[in-house]
Amino acid sequence: MLNIWILEDHQLEIKFNAQEKRITVTDKRVNKSWEQLPFDRDWYITEISQSGNTLQVDLQGIITMTVTIALTEQSEVTFKLSADSHAALEKISFPPAFMAPNPDHYVLQTDSQGLLLPVTDNVYPLEEQPLYFCGGGAAMAWLGVTDSAFETGYMAIVESPFDAGFDLKREQGLITFTPTWFNTMGTFGYERKVRYIFFHQGGYVAQCKRYRAYAWPQNKVISLKENEKRFPAIAKILGAVHIYTWDKAREVDFARKLKRAGIEKAMLLWDANHLPYPEEDYDTRLKELGYATGAYELFTDIHPEGYTGNAEIEWIPLKRNVYPGLFEKITSRKSDGSTYSNQYGTYVCPEAVLPEMVKRVEKELQIYPHETYFVDVYQANGLYECHHEDHPLTRQQYAEAIVRNYKYLEDHYNTFLGAEFGADFAGSHAVYAHGMMTLQRTWFNSDIQKEGSIYHLGDWKNNERPSVMLGTRTATDTYLTYSINEYTRVPLYELVYHDAIVTSWRWEDANHHSPEIWWKKDLFNILYGSAPLWSIDQDRWESFESTFVESYQRVCPWLQQICYDELLSHRFVSEDRHVQETLFSSGKRAIVNFGDKHYRYEEEIIEPRGFVIHE
Structure with missing residues (x-):
């Protein structure tokens, strides 16, 4: 057996060292090599064959597997894994990682909006997580690496994403x-595929644009402009502030107060798990004011029979997570028959819940004719298998059932939808994705759950006025270092989806929840073209009214100019990265200054914590 096997074209050389069981990719355009870690020692090579620029490697290990490595006509490298579909399997991590050639590189972390994670970082929590899980998994089916000059790098696109994830580790520092x-369902099942693209220029922007070219047709994404033809009310949320209302803020008089204060465009949402309910003509009267109307929805959680909170449905009639007598019938099941659960409840199977979903939605829309539903959890909690004998699902079928439920709401009730997080398997069925601006993993090692701490996130104990929604808190050190740090934040999601999906901060991490960084969140909204989000009652509005109005006036008129645009590029203007620029497809540019000093840009002075718009 030969020790060295080579695939080659005018751009790349792929060298497989069979003795060391590792691959090296050399980008001839910049003479840069990316070396793979060796195959796990438990994999044994039994045979290798080559046909042109395709290499077939037969492996024996956890299972008997064939790996087909191909250098494509587009100078991209694909790995296809095939095996007996019935072979028993827990999981496989393959192919091994391509190491950054030196410490001067970043991992492009696609958990939420986007993070430049230095490859030398030794604090950020790393773990293996499935795709589409907001607790550490990627929202898009790719990760990448770029150099610090934002030119060379590589990305890995997972083309069979439903039973896949990424395992992030620290190797050799x-x-x-x-x-x-x-x-x-306990087996290998089907062919798995990942595509590696190597870049000689363009950095993270080029990688995002390559993923956009793949993901839009793959996930049937359409633009906001196209989606608006079907749902004209979408126009109301573009360039608008997105608002969750609580307590007396659910009165029409409060909406009138917003209008008088100059809040011209807004989407008002409320959560029917919490009292008080608005008056019955609430939606109609909001529409008269020109506001978008909608509600929070949830089809994923249930509590066991006898749970004390289930009785609340007697006085909270549209309560979201109560399905009397149906726990055994509609819950998702693991292979051993047990259920999936977290702190909020037990998981409901998306295939089984549709009849109950229809009952509640039809009851509600007779009273409140919403234009939209924010559907919590579906695009944030990952994908699961269901082994219930009445509604078994693979993870892919689980995703397809979610999309069918979305389509049912769209087709039967003419409602457009929003989502928590922005897992992109759902394509354009979620027009807005709340939470993508909040980098999900950045509250680690902090006191956000410590009552009495200035960092405490709050709780849900008060049904009408939950402190997690209506309180304020100080941003933690880890949040400041990772989530809101202009030095390492990048708009990866916007570079792919800005003209298809409107993003915002999380509802417990709204623009105003940490007042000392409100200005900074506004600047990120301006820079990325994303929506501000407020979670308020009348008292919170009155306490901060002038700042709410100023925030709206700073951000939303600009968003209205570029809400249909593709985000073409993002760049760091100043060496300290305090000054950054985004370019939109209309030709308009936003230049923001996160620093505390004036900055001269193209013969113009940008104020500290300020911005300018160029057309």
Whole structure:
């Protein structure tokens, strides 16, 4: 057996060292090599064959597997994993990671909006997580690496994403990532595929645009402009502030107060798990004011029979997570028959819930003719198998059932939808994705759950006025370092989806929840073209009214100019990265200054914590 096997074209050389069981990719355009870690020692090579620029490697290990490595006509490298579909499997991590050639690189972390994670970072929590899980998994089916000049790098697009994830680790002092392939119903199931693209220029912007070219047709994404033709009310949320209302803010008089204060465009949402309910003609009267109307929805949680909170449905008639007598019938099941659960409840199978979903939505829309529903959890909690004998689902079928439920709401009730997080398997069925501006993993090692701390996130104990929604708190050190740090934040999600999906902060992490960084969140909204989000009652509005109005006036008129645009590029203007620029497809540019000093830009002075718009 030969020791060295080579695939080659005018851009790349792929060298497989069979003795060391590792691959090296050399980008001839810049003479840069990316070396893979060796295959796990438990994999044994039994045979290798080559046909042109395709290499077939037969492996024996956890299972018997064939890996087909191809250098495509587009100078991209694909790995296809095939095996007996019935072979028992827990998971496989393969191919091994390509190491950054030196410490001067970043991992492009696609958990939420986007983070430049230095490969030398030794604090950020790394773990193996499935795709589409907001607790550490990627929102988009790719990760990448770029150099600090934002030119060379590579990305890995997972083309069979439903039973897949990424395993992030520190190897030899540097952060790496490897695709992980989970079993499907206990078996290998089907061919798995990942595509590596190597870049000689363009950095993270080029990688985002390559993923956009893949994901839009793959996930049937359409633009906001196209979606608006079907749902004209979408126009109301573009360039608008998105508002969750609580307590007396659910009165029409409060909406009138917003209008008089100059809040011209807004989407008002309320959560029917919490009292008081608005008056019955609430939606109609909001529409008369020109506001978008909608509600929070949730189809994923249930509590066991006998749970004390279930009785609340007697006085909270549209309560979201109560399905009397149906716990055994509609819950998702693991292979051992047990249920999935977290702190909020037990998971409901999306295939089984549709009849109950229809009952509640039809009851509600007779009273409140919403234009939109924010559907919590579906695009944030990852994908699961259901082994219930009445509604078994693979993870892919689980995703397809979610999309069918979305389509049912759209088709039967003419409502457009929003989502928590922005897992992109759902394509354009979620027009807005609340939470993408909040980098989900950045509250680690902090006191956000410590009552009495200035960092405490709050809680849900008060039904009408939950402190987690209506309180204020000080941003933690880890949040300041990772989530709101202009030095390492990048708009990866916007570079792919800005003209298809409107993003915002999380509802417990709204623009105003940490007042000392409100200005900074506004600047990120301006820079990225994303929506501000408020979670308020009448008292909170009155306490901060002038700042709310100023925030709206700073951000929203600009968003109205570029709400249909593709985000073409983002760049750091100043060496300290305090000054940044985004360019939109209309030709308009936003230049923001996160610093505390004036900055001269193209013969113009940008104020500290200020911005300018160029057309």
